[in-house]
Amino acid sequence: MSNIYTDYGLLLHGFLAGASSAGDFQRAYIERFKNERRELDDALFEILDELFGDVDAFCADPDLLAELRVAKPGFYLDEKALRAKVAQASQRLARLQKQTPR
Numbered sequence: 001m002s003n004i005y006t007d008y009g010l011l012l013h014g015f016l017a018g019a020s021s022a023g024d025f026q027r028a029y030i031e032r033f034k035n036e037r038r039e040l041d042d043a044l045f046e047i048l049d050e051l052f053g054d055v056d057a058f059c060a061d062p063d064l065l066a067e068l069r070v071a072k073p074g075f076y077l078d079e080k081a082l083r084a085k086v087a088q089a090s091q092r093l094a095r096l097q098k099q100t101p102r
């Protein structure tokens with residue numbers, strides 16, 4: 001059985017290291033989170049669910065992003081903002097993993 005912390009950590013680190021594009025990361029993360037069948041404790045779910053919202057708010061099209069930001073300022077994310085959110089989630093995930101008994 002694989003470790004859920006490791007699985008998500010690798011996905012996040014891969015994106016941050018440039019192994020996948022923002023669009024590829026978005027698709028992979030959304031698919032993984034939506035289809036997750038393993039039990040998530042509350043703290044882990046909170047991190048992953050919050051990141052799901054951030055990933056869902058990412059828009060790769062700069063023209064569309066400009067329009068969306070007019071309609072809903074501060075909600076939609078460009079790649080730089082997405083990377084910052086993923087980095088924060090990755091740090092939170094690492095801290096939580098250290099605190100979680102095996």
